[in-house]
Every structure is written in C-alpha cells, then in structure tokens.
Amino acid sequence: MSITALRRLILIGLLLAIGLGLSLASPSFLKLDNLMTLLQEASQTGIVAVGFTLVLITAGIDMSIGAVIAITAMICANFLTYTHIPAFAFIPVALGAGCLVGLFNGFFITRFKLPEFIVTLASRGILAGLALLIAVKDADGFVSNVFIQDPVYLGFGGTVGPFYIITIVFLVLAVLVQFFLKRTRSGTNIYATGANPTAARLSGINTDKTIFAVYMFSGFCASLSSIFLSARMMTAMPEFGIGSEMDVIAAVVIGGTPFTGGIGDIWGTVIGTVFLAMIKNGILKLGISPYIQPIVIGGIIVVVVVVDVWYKGFAERLARNRARRRTAEQDRAAA
Amino acid sequence: MAKTKLMALPLALFLLCAGMTLSAQTWKIGYLPSTVGQALTKAWGTGIDTTLKAAGNVQLQALDAQMKAETQVSMMDDFINQGYNLIILQPIDAAALTASVKKAESKGIPVITLNTDTLAPHFACVTMDDYGAGYLVGESIGKTLKGAGNVALIQSPPGALAGVEREKGFRASMAKLYPNIKIVGAQNGEWNKDKAIAIMNSFMQVNSQLDAVFAVNDNMAEGAAIAAESAGRLKNIMIWGFNGQMSTLAQIESGKVFGTAYTNAYDQGAIAAKLALEALKAGTKTFAKTQVVTVKPFLATKETVGQIPAASRW
C-alpha cells in the first residue's frame, strides 16, 4: 500500500517539478489560457483512459478505442448532415455505438476465449474501415469533412468559467469511477477478475459479465471523448482518434496501472494524463523538434515501467520478509 | 528569510514575462504546415524565411503537425496562447481548422493559409490552383492521347482537400473534353511513394492497356514511374505528377515522369511572407473577407521543363 502511495507521490513531485521548470523556461506556460488548454488536451485523452484503466485492471487490453472515436464522429456527422434530429437526441445513439463495440469485443473474448489484443485489434480495423465507408461524401463521392454548425453540439466544446466543459466532465467521471472501483461490489469484481480469474470464479464472481462490462464502458468512454473532439474541432473526420491508443496506453501506464491486471486506479490515470499533456505542451513551448516528442514519451514509458518492475520486486521482497518474520514469530509463540 | 525567497519566485516570473513583452518589438510569426518533412513545405518555409529575414525584426517558429488535424489544432492553440503575432497555416483539413482560425482571428492574430482555405474568413489565402491545374493536366493528357485511351488515378487520402481538388479538376476536363478516355482505376496512395508503387503494379496487372497515370502529387508519380520501369512498360505509359519538386523535374528531363503541374513554392512562400509583413505593419485585426492570392501553375514536360531556372527549383 505504502509503496503505491510513494510511487504516486514521486509522480506528483515530478509533475510539479516539470511544471516549475516549464514556467521558468517559457513565460506563457503559466498563462490561464495555456493551463486550460493543457487540461483540455489531458481530458481528451483522459476520458478514454478512464475506460481503458478498467480494461487494464482486468488484465485485458482494448486496441479499438481510437477507431471507436472515429466511428462515433462519423455517426454524429451523418446525423448532423442528413437529419434535423437535435443533438441531445442523437448523442445517446452515438454513445451507444461505443457500448456496442464493447459488447462485440466482450463477446469474442469471453465466448471464444480469444486473446483480447487480437479481438480488439480486429475491431479496430473493421471500425476504421467502416468510418471511411459511412463518412459523409460530396456529390462526386469524395469524403468531405462536415463543418459543424449545430450550436447545441458545439456547446460541448465550450467553457464554464475558465474551464472547458470536457475538463469538468473528465474530473466528474474520474471521481465517480474511482468511487465505483473502490467502494462497490462490481468494482471489487473488476480487481478480482484481473488479479486472479480462477480465484474470482471460485469466489462466485461472474468474470465473463465483468469483462463484458469493462469493454462496454471502455467503448462508451471513447465515444464520449469523440463528441468533445468533434465539437472542439467543429468537424468530424474519419481519421479521428486513429493512433491515439498509444497516448492512452502511455497515460494509464505512467499512472501506475500495469498490464498484469489486478492493480491500479483512476487517480493514477488522472495524474498520468496530465503528466503526458504537460510534456507535450512543454515540448511545443521549448521549441524542441517535434520528432523528439514520441522519443521523449517512449523514453518516459520505458523508465516508468523499469522503475515499476524494480519496485515490484522490492515490494515483493518486503512482503516476503514480513511473511517470514511473521512465520518465525508464530513458531516462537507456538514453541 | 524564507518568506522573501517565496516572494522572489513570482516576482522573477513576472519580470521575465514583462521583459518578454517589452522587448516585443520583434514580431513572432508561427509557420504550421501539415508536416515539415516534404519538399513542398520545406520550399514554402525557405520562401517565407528569406523574405522575413530581409525585413528583419521577425522571429519565425515552425511546428510539425505530422499530418494529423488534431495535432494541428492543438498547435494552433499553442501559438495563440503564446501570443504569436501572425500565423501562416497549411490546414490539413478545411473544416477541422476553421475553429482554430476563428479563435486566432478573434484574438487579433491574423492567419494566412496556404493551399487550403478554411470556412472562416481570415486575412489571406495563398493557394496553388489545384482544381485549375488538375484540369490542365487532364487537358494535356487528353491531347497527347488524341482523345482515346485508358487512364488511372493515384489519389490522395480521403478528405485531403488539395488532392481531392486536383482530382476533381482532372475528372472535370476528362468528362467535358474527352468522353472517350476511360478512367480504369483510382486508388489512394496516401501521398506516399511506396504505396504508389504497389498501386501502380496492381493497375498494370489488371489493365493490359494503360496509357496514362495521374498521381496527385510528385512523390506518388515517382513511385508509379519506378513500378512502370521495372515492369518494362514505361515507354507505353505516360505518368503525370503534381507540385513540381526538384527531383521530379529531373525525372522529367530524364524521361521517366512525363510531366507535372509545377508551382513555384519559393514564390508562394515569399508571397505569404510579404502579405504577413503588410498585415503586421498595418495592424489591422479584423477581416470581413479572405483575400485569395492564386499562384499560377505551369505544366512542365520534357519540352518546357528547361524554362524553370535552377534557382526556382525546390
């Protein structure tokens, strides 16, 4: 427990240190506008990362999230172009599409026992193609990216006070999901399913149902973030989100949710996304070559994972020693 | 003691900020092309840079949006937040960058777009005539083929406006002037040479008679030429590109690529830079209508390529 807390503290410390460094190096860093944009970018990844964290806790992976963003954008584009249905009526349909993708993923993972990576990679491909297929076309059949003018829809890209709406939604979502994970039976089931699926089943947990639920939630989160993305950009493009899986994975892993399952939480993910957004923002501010950006992010992931593995070994040694001490104590007590 | 130290930090920060604004005699201009790695965007950059340097007092910062609209939007935000005085932008997508252009203009930052206009009015757009040049290429191919034959297209990614406009212009001339020329295939080469080689190979396998190929940029035309040459069919297939980058002009001279729609990218960059300086000097902040400057295309073939001087090759 304390190991996790210490790790988090170090990450927050690092976050503040980088923040301080950036504010010294670039005067525009601490400007309210910049901080709000930074949080907006973090929230864009963050909303997806919340759903992804749950998947990762069950020891699964969801590669389809980027393509879910694309397909959701295309569904909205179609509604906006060809119908007069108000945004509040079709947005639930678009969010439902994300859930449906999760349902599809969950079905193949649980029923056919296929590897999560393969199933979600396949749905990623299918969805990316589908997004192009249903994209709004002009008279000559060329994909034309709609310019969104619906004021209700565009409202999602707006602000409340200085905060972007997406940031507020992200934080509320994070608080709710964190609470759900730690304080409800279903949340506990997610951890148990990832930590030891056999044990979870032996304890009477319906692990299949849990897996269905996390993939559906992951799809939902990706769809939700897609609405905000298209509202911000005032358009919907079939290539939206494709490739953004890497940022999401990076944020979650930096936040301390490992691929092995059973561990992790949303606070870590929140810190991870802000961390990542700050690094990207900082690279722009410092005028460093943009090619450095993926190298820096990749490097950070390697460092974080290496430190985590080292830490895990350290924590296990600690636990083993404690167990041994306890055994010795008991033996003495018994003697 | 500790308190004074704590006080000193924000004070230092404040002074730093103030110092920056006071010395802002120099203008900061942001250059944001779709990606910095291409001959075209490099040539623009050179054209912009040389013109601005001559004027002095201007600091130019380029960023690479890596062909992703989302990235380009956040980079626009960053230029805006950092208080740049003017932004030269090649929008990856017209619709996607409209919001960013609007935002910049509302903060009093003029935007000059390159090649792709946006839906929001802004200071200026310096563009190649994609549609018109595409039309001209079509005309030229039709003339050479004497109005009959099979042609194929190597397209840009769906939604990439510049490529789509070139293709539309080409198809319009075909439909209007040469109804007997058949378009036997059209595939997305993703602006990319390797991809174009594969597409060209499949075109040649399917069509025993293929007379011409129009690739909507030069990279893809070069790829198509490689494929045709190794299949031994270069003699019978006329390959056209678009942009007129230096390497393609050389290939036209050596007879591998038949022709390209050349635009002087240095000039185009220089025009944008000159407009930028005008705007900064005038200090105008609002524009009801975008001022569109079109750089005329020039069809370069083996016969005409010699007219392009070395200094204008990019």
Place this chain on the structure above:
Amino acid sequence: MAENSDASEEVLLDCRKICKSYNGPMVLSDVDFSMKRGEIHALVGENGAGKSTLIKIITGVTGRNSGTMVFEGKEIGHDHSRTGAQGLGIAVIYQELSLIHGMTVAQNMFLTKEPRMPVLGIINIRRMNSLAQAMIDRYGFNLKATDVIDGLSIGQRQTVEILKALNGKASLMIMDEPTSSLTSAESAQLFGIIRQLKADGISVLYISHRMEEVFDLSDRVTVLRDGRLVEVLEKERIHPNEIIRLMIGRCLDEKDSKCVMERKGGEVVLDVHGLSSEGKFSDISLQLHAGEVLGIGGLVGSGRTELVRAIYGIDAHDSGSISFQGKPWTPGVSQSIRGGFGFVPEERRLQGIMGGISITGNIGITNLDSIAGKGFVSDRKELALSRKAVGLLNIKPAEPSLPVGNLSGGNQQKVVVGKWLIRDLRLLIVDEPTVGIDIGAKEEMYQTIARLASEGVSVILVSSDLPELTRLSDRILVLRKGRIVKEFAEGAVTEEDVLRASSGILEGGAA
C-alpha cells in the same frame, strides 16, 4: 463427547455406489463414502487410488457416472456444480488459489458478499472490517482484517481461506494436503483450528499422505485403493501401520512387492555433495554409478523434483557441489545436454512436449547440434533421427509428421524419452515417467529403462509409484522435507518400507 453424541451421529454427507470413468478405465467403482456432522474424517490412498476424483465429485468439479449423493438430507442431482456445492456449504481450502492478491483479509473474506450501505450499493468498508475482525478474534487468529494478503505467510493465507469458507457458511470443509507447504509450527496451529472447527459442528474432510497427522486428528479414516473402497476405520482402529497395510493392499510376504536392492560397483558418474537450495532441499549428497538406476522416493512436495531439476541445471542451487565423471560440474541446461544428460520432466504436457508440433519437430529440438551443423536445420537429417526414435521406442502411430498432442499419453512420453535416446546418453533423469499412461506403455517404459542401464547409462528415477520404484531401482533414496531420510542399498525392500520412510515413520512405527 457424550453430550455431543447425538449431533455427531447425524450424517452430513452420504455417497453411495459412486462410479466414475474418464473415457476408459473405471477411476472409481461403487465407492460408498459418508461423513458425520462435526467429524474429522481422513481420506487416504496411494496416488491414483481415486481420492482426488472423489473430492472433485463431491465439490461438483466433475460429474459422476452413477451413484447417489445426499447432503444434509437433500439428494444432490447430477447437475451438481462447483457453485452449487458452494451454495450448499461445501468448501475446499486451496493453498492460496482462491485469494486475491492486493486485497485485504476482509476483502477476501467478503468477496461478493460485501456488506453494503442502503444507498447505491456502496460497500460499507468499516462494517466489513469490523465483521471480519470479530470473526478473526473469535477464533483467536493472529491476523488483522486490514492486512494485505501479499504480506502474509502461507499458513496465514490458509487461515484466511478457512475464514473465507466460514464466512460462506460452510458446513463441510475439504482440505487437500493442507500441511504440505507449512512449517511444523504452522501445521500445529492448523490442527488447533481444525479441532475448533469440529467443536463448532463443522465437518472436515482431510486428505494427507502424512500418517502421523491422520493418526493424530481423525475420528474416522476411509481407505481407497485402485478406485475401490477398502475399509472405513473407526477411531480405535486408526494406526499408521494398519493404514499403510490397507493402502498397499498386499501382504508383506507377497513376492511381487519384495525387491532386492543391490549396490552397483561401477565407476562413479555423478557425485553430488551437500547440495542445498533454500526452501526446497538441503544437504543432499549422493553418488551415482555407471549403469545404475537410482530411485528417489518421497511424498509429493518432499523436494524430489526440485533436486533433479537442480542437478539437471534448470534451477540454481544455493550451496554444495557436483562433479560429473570425476570433474567439477557447474549445472546448466546446455552443459547438461552437451554432457550427455537427458531429462524427462514430471509434467509432460507443460514441460515435456510441444503438443501442436510434429514428432519430428519435438525430437529435432534437442538434437539441433546434429541436424543443424552449419546453422540451418536439415529436414532430411531431422526426419532420419525421428524415424530412428520412432523405431527404437515403438512409437505408435509411426508417423513422424503427426502432432505430438494427438498421440496417446504413453506415446507422448515415448517421444519425450525418445528425443534423448538418440543422443550419446550418459545420464537419464526421469520424473514420474509413467503417470497417466496405460499398462502396456508402462511396461515398455520399464524395459527401456532397464535396457539403458544394461548399456551403462545411469538413471535417476523419481517416482511416487511404489511398485515401479522398488522394481526398477538398484538403490533407493527417500526424501522427506527436503532431506534424505533413508537409503535402501542392499537387501529386500518392500513398498511398505518406502512408504513408512516417506511418511516419517521410521522403524518401529509411529508414536
């Protein structure tokens, strides 16, 4: 006892004429088994006697072919399932399989049964912890409800398993070899808990190879042999010697089971001195002669497998030395293979074969040095080698391109052995070579081992199959808790002798 006599006479579980076969031979035939409320009942038998199958049937892991089961007066149908068994109050105490790491004791105890607040299904953590602590305190365990599983000793984890079962209102707890990884103090504590459970009216079905435990704890003992019920012993008849006699089921003077050990005088091939590995085995010294079959006996978990793995070089050891053919030897798998060692591992499916790959591929993999001299695998040489192995061991079907996973257990094992036989073999280590293979293949395996020994190859044979061990070995070492407790080098040895030594009952029987 007297005041409890009514309760203890109540039958909790009554199984009659249980039969079970897994596509073939009968694993259980007409077995009757019953448990009373609040009794400690031991189930004993040699490996393969059918204990595990019976337990699987009771806990709903596997179905029965015929027979009836009545639990707490209610008939249990053929749709009995694991969750069904849990619902009835039948719990199995796993070593640590069913605990979730990273969670606290209370979270594990209350998994899926967490107390909730009336709103939104929010878990009442405080209440959960206090309920858990109350239960821990009632049994006087040295545990805190908020301890995380990862920091607990094996014994404590087992306690948490028991608490979890108690919390699930178990009336029958099944413990399968619960002391195998416990220290003696932890075991003593476990016995205390078991007696306490009994006092609370909970029945415990106890499975163990350790006769002294069975003897100490049990109210009754059921002995199984070859899938049949041999006898149910009441308290007064429980005696280790008697149990062992019933388990083996043969009289001491029966000729079959009496084998003569004979020390072979050949050159010393392998000399192990003071080999130790923490928590696995300690201070093992042994010598192996050319052409000798050295049997290693002992219970599962006595350190046999760990010892041979260390000799072969799969796992590192902490201290001690090994010399091979008179020279100091640093174990390591590739050295071992080059030195002429062969290793047939215990878990065939997990460690011995690559099921989806052909016989040829399986044999080729350990013989890459001879088939891929210049770095490229020669298909022709590989095929020739595998044909040789197929012929040598009579592998059926004799089709080298067949995936090994499709062969019968016996033929799979022949492939595992075969890939070593075609090499220049000096020392062969076989760990439980005949588990799960049919009689015919077993016999062929015995002949192969005997033939190798006569050709001068030294063999280390680890086996729980006592007739196999006594019949094949020239000499037998018995391990118990990681130490050599007995060597049978000369004269007659019976299965009973080996079993006694393994169970810790040395000459003169138990206490």
